[in-house]
Amino acid sequence: MTIARRWQALDPAVRAEALESARVRSGVPDIDRREVWASRASVAVVDRAAANRSRPWPHTLLSDFARYWRDGVRTAYEGPVGERLRRTSAAVQAAVLTADQLYVDEAADGLLLLCEQTTWCWAAHESFATARGEVVADPGTPYLDLGAAETVEVLAWADLVLGSALDARVPGLRRRLRDEADRRVLRPFLEDRRWHWLGLDGHLHNWNPWIHGHVLAAALFLEDDPVRRGQVVDLVVDGLDRYLRALPADGGCDEGYAYWWNGPARLASALELLDRITLGALDPWSVEPLPELARYPQRMALGDGWYVNVGDGPARPNPSQPWDVLHRWGRRIGDREVMAQAAAHRDQSGAVVGLGRALVALVDDEWLQATVVPLPLPRSSWLPEVQLLVTRQEGGSTAGWTLAVKGGHNDENHNHNDVGSFIAALDAVPVLIDLGQPTYTAISFSDRRYEQWVVRSEWHNVPIVDGREQEAGSRWRAGDFVVQGNGVDVDLSDAYPSGNLRRVVTLDRCVRVVDTWAAGSEVVEHFVIAGQPVAHEPGRLVVKTLGGSIAELRWDAGLGTGELSRRVVDDELLQGVWGSAVHRLILAAGNNRFELTVT
Template sequence: MTLAERWHALDPATKREALDLARDRAGVPDLGQRGVWESRPPTASAAVLDRAAGDRSRPWPRLLLSDFARYWRDGVRTAYEGPAGELRQRTSTAVLAAVLTGDQQDVDEAADGLLLLCEQTTWCWAAHESFAAARGEVVADTGAPYLDLGAAETVEILAWADLVLGPALDARVPGLRRRLREEAERRVLRPFVEDRRWHWLGLDGHLHNWNPWIHGHVLVAALFLDTDPVRRTQVVELVVDGLDRYLRALPADGGCDEGYAYWWNGPARLASALELLDRITLGAFDPWQCAPLEELARYPQRMTLGAGWFVNVGDGPARPAPDQPWDVLHRWGRRIGDGDVMAQAAAHRDELRFVAGLGRALVALADDDWWRATAVPLPLPRSSWLPEVQLLVARQDGGSTAGWALAVKGGHNDENHNHNDVGSFVAALDATPVLVDLGQPTYTAISFSDRRYEQWVVRSEWHNVPVVNGREQQAGPQWRATDFAVDSPGDTDRAELDLSDAYPSGNLRRTATLDRIGQTVRIVDTWPRGTEIAEHFVIAGRPVAHQPGRLVVETLGGSVAELRWDGGLGTGRLEQRSVDDELLQRVWGAAVHRLILAAGNNHFELTLIRGPR
């Protein structure tokens, strides 16, 4: 059965009781249960309390119209989204501090933040405020709120704060909880029920991470804040239908075309919402056998390179922040009975100091099984092939980060958070990428506009693919890989794919091989005579030697990689590009390099070996 079928098959009395008792069954105790909160792990509590103390030493962030308007004036999103995010984060931290300490000063700090959130003219981010844009304005209309990620993230804070601080807020600031409910109804619950035009519902068949991200937050708003039982039931039914639509759109292989970074805000958001529904029904819902939930839980281990590096495609960093909600994955593994999934999560537990998102942090803190989990080595698969999203990830030895790892991507150029990267690959040595996918730049007004491909990091000439007859790949679903086949003879993994349909002209085939015996990665491109091919390779690290047929690079991890090609093609052109984007700098440093080689008549071969120290 599908998710929706499982939910609708539940006995009506079971569902009614679940919604009526959702606050009691949510699995997160309120502030009054001091024994629970005072027994939380010191490392987790200390991180929260240290941040809360630092916050109290600074003024609350100011949200200015001039910053909001910058999205339309000069395309800058961060001027407003930064302070707005800081306000949400500071409020969440104050709520967490209040439940951990029970102190009135922390409750007052949380109340201040909650009211400041309520006082915002809009919870919507400027980049999403199409209602104002349609009026030719930069000021949101409070009578027509736009339900986007910003609104969902904000109402989630109000809902969880009301759950855990309710009695304390009634004692310290009577009337605040009424205001929370009014704002949640006006800005989120009523628009969700009455207006079904929201693009993230996926009614047109286009599904992406906004669907589970927003639906999950709307769910907690309905369960914890809505006092109208009729509307609460209606909201939950619509949420389940929306989550079902998202899950049915995901590939059966458990892949995620939005990449590892957005997996945490797509499939992982779905898992959190399903977990809450399962808890309040006392396990009667039991969605975990619905395909492809088991395969989706294995995606992080399949994308892991090691040492904090991951295979990234589209808008995602190759080295994401370590503070991911690994407890979500651990509970997911427990529910599907997968030891490797639990091990993947537990391996990161000691890295965790603070989880962003109030609901995620509260659920993590309350999960005793998570804190009792023993950290174990990462379960690193020897190879993973995801045929629907067309992604192969292979490493030298399963369970080890040593040696070469190779990731080869097919797909098409209309994926969610797309880069023009059909046929590109990532090669990592000792876990550290050396031929790389640069990932996500800082979002601006052009990031999701028709000017998206003006950004250098999303263009194909800044991926590890050729330029064919002087032309890059273009955006659109028609530009794709075909005949992608994976073969694993002996101790090799080999991907073969046809890239002819990825370019406006020319025929091109690519073979990418990880040879475990030879400890090499080999990329071979072939094409008919008369086609002009310029091979492009994007390199992270420090070039230390460059001569015809050879380039030696010291990787960001300190290993030495050597790139070899036919010396008759010369040295090629090695370019250095300064990286002035803060998000990219955090991953790659101040500069990256690109090697461009004019290829031969109908064949080019690149071999990667471990270089001399």
């Protein structure tokens, strides 16, 4: 039974009571429950809030907002907005932990500043202003995007835990929170069903659970009309159900590991809140593919903070993720390896972004007491629907080589033109790499997306065929993708405008790549490399990896040295992962066969 059917199958009285008692049943008590909060003092959270108080609040400026249209820069505006949200969230947490009126006032200041922002929408999403030919958002026609959802989430959870303190300290603020939530989020959500992230056209991505989850909190904690509250929640459940049914049965995520936290993990958080307010009556955790989705992080883990990254995702993502979400998910499906994957990171989840997630983590005793354990690191993981194989030399260990091979197509969410590409990591550290996500700008999701070098196939570990790169679009895809032991045999003929190409990638004691093609085609191999080349000669390239190990690439010496070029990395996100430069090896291949061995 689907999530939506489970919700509708509940007795109407059970649903009504769940919505009416949501504040109590959420599992997060308010500030007056000192017997709960006084024992949970988080030095890191309070210190962060205290440090914030010594600095002025960040300003949001029209000139920064307008830069999206002027020069494509998004971060000039999104940075201060994000910092304002984080500072308000830190103040709310410090207030509830300490009951100190200074932090209640700090939280109230942040909440009112958020209410007085002209728009909660990020400039990159303000299509209403773009349609008017303007760069100033109109408060009368709010756009419901991720920015608006992130903002209303802070208002909703702050109201839940600080309600009585705000009434005593700043009477009237809570009414303002409700007015702004209604005008900017709840009313647009109810009255306009054209939002692309609803997925009514069948195109589903992480915006769906990300926004729906925050709208759910807003409805439960800020909407006082029980009829409207029920209408919003019914629509949220329908939207979450649509997203879940669109996900692959193998538990894969075409948006990659980094966006998994803002896709499937957002879904889990929203379902958990619904399950809590129904006192477990909803019990969604056995609905497919939820159990498989929970296993995705362990399947993508290379170890030591490195992950298999496809599409827009860093290979070394921020370790401060809401691992408690995954731990509770593992508990609910009874999967010890899922719990172990989360517990291995328990000490790295202290600066979680998102007020609701942070508050839920603070009252999860089982999570707070979990023992830190080693990563599960499965020997091999095969996701047939998204066509991704991850296999390592030894299960449970980062030692030696790990290989990831990707099929799929070139119209995936956050797509890179990378059909048939692979990642080879030595002792967990990628050597033959996927560059991942650059800093987003105005062209990142425009028709100019493939002007960005990191998303083009020539900067992935795939060849150029007959002088042509892979192109964007669902027609460019892997054909037969056959897993054979610790490797893959994949037909790449349909990934290129011309040619007949087949690739076999295997892992034994080394990584071996064999490309074959029909006579008459011209194939030029491309390999993107992290680390420092230390020797280069015909048929051989030696690299000192970012982890300090030595990797050696070998090919037919008759093909010469190839062209080894160094590319300066000047993008801040990419530089944080790969350092100041990466290298690319280009080799004109033989008549109809090329072999590369990596040891």
